[in-house]
Amino acid sequence: MQIAIVLYPGMTALDAVGPYEVLRLLPDAEVRFVGAAPGPVVTDSGVLFLGVTHSYPETPNPDIVLVPGSGPRTATEMADQQLTDWLRRVHETTRWTTSVCTGSMILAAAGLLDGLPATTHWAVQPGLAAMGAKPQRAQRIVRAGKIVTAAGVAAGIDLGLWLVGEIAGRQHAEMVQLFIEYDPQPPYDAGHPSKASKTVIDHAKTLLRRQAFNPSELRAIPTIAWQRALKKFRTRKGLA
Amino acid sequence: MQIAIVLYPGMTALDAVGPYEVLRLLPDAEVRFVGAAPGPVVTDSGVLFLGVTHSYPETPNPDIVLVPGSGPRTATEMADQQLTDWLRRVHETTRWTTSVCTGSMILAAAGLLDGLPATTHWAVQPGLAAMGAKPQRAQRIVRAGKIVTAAGVAAGIDLGLWLVGEIAGRQHAEMVQLFIEYDPQPPYDAGHPSKASKTVIDHAKTLLRRQAFNPSELRAIPTIAWQRALKKFRTRKGLA
Numbered sequence: 001m002q003i004a005i006v007l008y009p010g011m012t013a014l015d016a017v018g019p020y021e022v023l024r025l026l027p028d029a030e031v032r033f034v035g036a037a038p039g040p041v042v043t044d045s046g047v048l049f050l051g052v053t054h055s056y057p058e059t060p061n062p063d064i065v066l067v068p069g070s071g072p073r074t075a076t077e078m079a080d081q082q083l084t085d086w087l088r089r090v091h092e093t094t095r096w097t098t099s100v101c102t103g104s105m106i107l108a109a110a111g112l113l114d115g116l117p118a119t120t121h122w123a124v125q126p127g128l129a130a131m132g133a134k135p136q137r138a139q140r141i142v143r144a145g146k147i148v149t150a151a152g153v154a155a156g157i158d159l160g161l162w163l164v165g166e167i168a169g170r171q172h173a174e175m176v177q178l179f180i181e182y183d184p185q186p187p188y189d190a191g192h193p194s195k196a197s198k199t200v201i202d203h204a205k206t207l208l209r210r211q212a213f214n215p216s217e218l219r220a221i222p223t224i225a226w227q228r229a230l231k232k233f234r235t236r237k238g239l240a
Numbered sequence: 241m242q243i244a245i246v247l248y249p250g251m252t253a254l255d256a257v258g259p260y261e262v263l264r265l266l267p268d269a270e271v272r273f274v275g276a277a278p279g280p281v282v283t284d285s286g287v288l289f290l291g292v293t294h295s296y297p298e299t300p301n302p303d304i305v306l307v308p309g310s311g312p313r314t315a316t317e318m319a320d321q322q323l324t325d326w327l328r329r330v331h332e333t334t335r336w337t338t339s340v341c342t343g344s345m346i347l348a349a350a351g352l353l354d355g356l357p358a359t360t361h362w363a364v365q366p367g368l369a370a371m372g373a374k375p376q377r378a379q380r381i382v383r384a385g386k387i388v389t390a391a392g393v394a395a396g397i398d399l400g401l402w403l404v405g406e407i408a409g410r411q412h413a414e415m416v417q418l419f420i421e422y423d424p425q426p427p428y429d430a431g432h433p434s435k436a437s438k439t440v441i442d443h444a445k446t447l448l449r450r451q452a453f454n455p456s457e458l459r460a461i462p463t464i465a466w467q468r469a470l471k472k473f474r475t476r477k478g479l480a
Binding site: 012013014017018020021024025031032033040045047048049050051053101121122140151152153154155157158161162165170171172173174175177178179180181182183184185186187188190191192193195196197199200201203204207208 | 252253254257258260261264265271272273280285287288289290291293341361362380391392393394395397398401402405410411412413414415417418419420421422423424425426427428430431432433435436437439440441443444447448
């Protein structure tokens with residue numbers, strides 16, 4: 001069971017590392033980290049480096065693909081034709097094609113979510129609709145055939161566990177849950193806009209806009225690239 | 241607010257990346273990844289590489305220290321005098337000294353948990369008692385003054401969120417929780433031995449013993465190093 005987790009500069013680390021820690025405990029799991037070229041990529045914090053082990057061409061037939069999201073760089077990746085071409089190609093033979101957070105925007109940019117129910121980070125749901133998918137904002141994990149999309153960042157752990165259950169059965173999934181002691185007890189209950197106060201939601205939106213924790217030189221690029229990718233995609237779909 | 245997250249070969253990635261994704265959203269956070277030398281370390285899966293950004297000597301005064309755990313390599317790190325010396329030294333001036341999973345065994349090896357309530361992965365609680373701490377197996381996060389230890393792997397996210405609340409207040413913590421959409425909805429409920437069936441617990445213990453997903457050449461080392469570290473520690477404490 002080959003599991004290809006995509007890594008790219010500016011991605012959100014937990015989107016990938018959460019499901020990785022679960023999926024690697026599948027029976028006969030062969031996990032690999034796939035990207036433009038083997039070597040380090042820096043995540044959205046600018047300080048955490050993760051390592052790509054295999055290039056896209058070295059990974060023609062993964063059983064599972066997982067695409068993580070990003071605050072500032074989703075649009076750049078949506079416009080990365082090497083990635084979107086690879087996703088379209090491997091999707092033909094995957095058992096599961098999956099995403100966490102804004103990773104679903106990249107699946108959408110590859111044309112894989114047209115007219116399908118899907119989800120993403122709560123703040124990006126309108127973007128997903130603009131890309132031609134049908135956002136399901138109340139669901140943490142959305143399945144459409146063999147495509148499974150998860151909500152923001154931490155939802156990737158739930159996605160991973162759900163997948164293990166589908167592939168290896170309930171007992172194995174429970175073993176994995178126990179192994180990583182995934183018995184969540186958050187000290188607050190504000191993890192979804194339906195549960196958070198207006199002040200907290202506004203605060204989060206401001207931080208999302210500012211992306212103050214990202215290297216300043218990256219700040220201007222995403223908006224432009226996002227617009228460009230969106231325009232290109234919509235033109236291709238006859239929507240623009 | 242300097243946050244030093246320790247990385248070492250054979251560690252469990254989510255132990256570090258879970259709390260990292262939370263703590264980096266503290267106001268004025270300066271996160272760094274600290275280890276023996278800057279560069280990649282390979283985690284317990286043998287396939288995921290994380291990058292050390294700063295050496296121990298380059299990090300003499302962190303405000304927060306976080307030590308992740310490991311399946312096979314905890315004992316090796318317990319015996320790593322460069323790490324334990326550094327932990328003892330920086331602990332004198334930290335605001336918070338913290339651990340996830342078997343990271344508490346490393347804090348214990350540094351002599352920081354003597355007689356204190358603490359926790360670790362459910363399967364390692366007896367080891368923590370042998371090291372002189374007082375295991376609190378029913379608690380997911382255990383505070384003893386400025387030392388805070390968390391249970392296994394996924395508990396690091398709860399630890400991070402709790403810390404953000406202590407440092408920056410409830411509203412900021414809720415914002416962080418919403419930002420990373422930490423609204424856990426695991427499809428199973430077996431994340432703690434008190435909730436899992438005997439079959440599932442036995443299955444997890446077998447996997448923990450086999451560590452089948454680790455490079456085979458590492459398997460023999462930890463047991464010896466673990467015994468050596470334990471003996472050394474107990475001799476130092478007049479227990480052996």
